[in-house]
Amino acid sequence: MIQLFIPLNFLGFVYREIRRSLTDIENMLALLKRDAKIVDLENAPALKVTKGDIDWKQVNFAYNSDRPILQNLDLVIRAGTKVAIVGSSGAGKSTVARLLYRFYDINSGAIEIDGQNIQQVTQESLRKAIAIVPQDTVLFNTSIRENIAYGNPQASDEDINRAIRMAHLENFIASLPEGDKTLVGERGLKVSGGEKQRIAIARVLLKNSPILIFDEATSALDSHSEAAIVDAMREVAAGRTTLVIAHRLSTVVDADKIIVLDNGTVAEQGTHLELLGQQGRYAQMWAMQLQEE
Numbered sequence: 001m002i003q004l005f006i007p008l009n010f011l012g013f014v015y016r017e018i019r020r021s022l023t024d025i026e027n028m029l030a031l032l033k034r035d036a037k038i039v040d041l042e043n044a045p046a047l048k049v050t051k052g053d054i055d056w057k058q059v060n061f062a063y064n065s066d067r068p069i070l071q072n073l074d075l076v077i078r079a080g081t082k083v084a085i086v087g088s089s090g091a092g093k094s095t096v097a098r099l100l101y102r103f104y105d106i107n108s109g110a111i112e113i114d115g116q117n118i119q120q121v122t123q124e125s126l127r128k129a130i131a132i133v134p135q136d137t138v139l140f141n142t143s144i145r146e147n148i149a150y151g152n153p154q155a156s157d158e159d160i161n162r163a164i165r166m167a168h169l170e171n172f173i174a175s176l177p178e179g180d181k182t183l184v185g186e187r188g189l190k191v192s193g194g195e196k197q198r199i200a201i202a203r204v205l206l207k208n209s210p211i212l213i214f215d216e217a218t219s220a221l222d223s224h225s226e227a228a229i230v231d232a233m234r235e236v237a238a239g240r241t242t243l244v245i246a247h248r249l250s251t252v253v254d255a256d257k258i259i260v261l262d263n264g265t266v267a268e269q270g271t272h273l274e275l276l277g278q279q280g281r282y283a284q285m286w287a288m289q290l291q292e293e
């Protein structure tokens with residue numbers, strides 16, 4: 001996993017702008033990296049999440065026009081349910097997460113949240129509604145505590161401490177020379193992949209959004225820490241619409257629906273038991289993982 005630190009001072013204006021209006025580090029990344037074409041419509045309304053239904057309708061998407069990534073993708077995520085996406089590396093799983101967050105605009109079709117096309121609402125309201133643990137978490141050159149609090153600038157000390165406990169960061173923080181005031185980054189502490197993931201999970205726990213995305217959120221954790229954190233994630237996901245992208249199938253067994261993505265289309269879908277019964281690709285992946293363990 002790459003280590004990527006952004007020196008806050010250098011970002012000056014951009015940082016203050018975002019700090020004022022937005023709550024998520026993903027927004028900053030989006031602002032820095034996004035395609036200039038991704039703009040709010042004039043007088044775009046804010047997204048109103050009433051239930052948290054997500055509908056993908058015949059979505060086509062390519063990063064470069066000569067190579068389609070998602071093809072006529074239909075995907076329904078009912079409010080309050082947990083949908084998992086599995087599939088081989090390069091299948092397009094992270095792309096699904098990025099498109100829902102509107103890092104990129106799709107080429108045709110529509111993505112709707114409670115019937116509202118995500119391209120027709122403000123990006124700020126969309127990104128407020130979604131909390132994401134991305135595949136690669138970016139940390140700022142600031143204290144551990146500020147890095148966590150970035151999930152929600154309004155959070156109280158108590159809220160932050162609770163997120164730290166739930167993400168199992170307590171022992172790690174206690175071991176640091178200056179505790180949660182320890183600086184992270186180039187001239188500060190080097191943070192491991194697993195610790196970064198736990199910081200990202202703490203941010204999500206703080207953000208309190210109706211829609212959650214976990215993109216291989218525990219891939220860098222050992223299976224013992226993973227089990228503990230999966231419990232915390234389950235707790236926070238209860239009653240919210242959740243999209244889980246997983247490489248270890250043991251974390252998706254309880255999903256309401258599992259989608260097997262292959263070459264940008266849905267190859268199989270169903271519950272864990274249904275898919276095992278179909279004896280197709282999912283059943284194969286499951287058998288392989290059992291063997292490895």
Ligand code: ADP
Pocket residue numbers: 063064069087088089090091092093094095096
């Ligand atoms: P997964 O998460 O399932 O491993 P991704 O959604 O990250 O797959 O990627 C799907 C495909 O899109 C891959 O072939 C990948 O190389 C390509 N891809 C991902 N990001 C970009 C990008 N920024 N520009 C061009 N191609 C990309």
Ligand code: MG
Pocket residue numbers: 093094095135
């Ligand atoms: Mg991925």
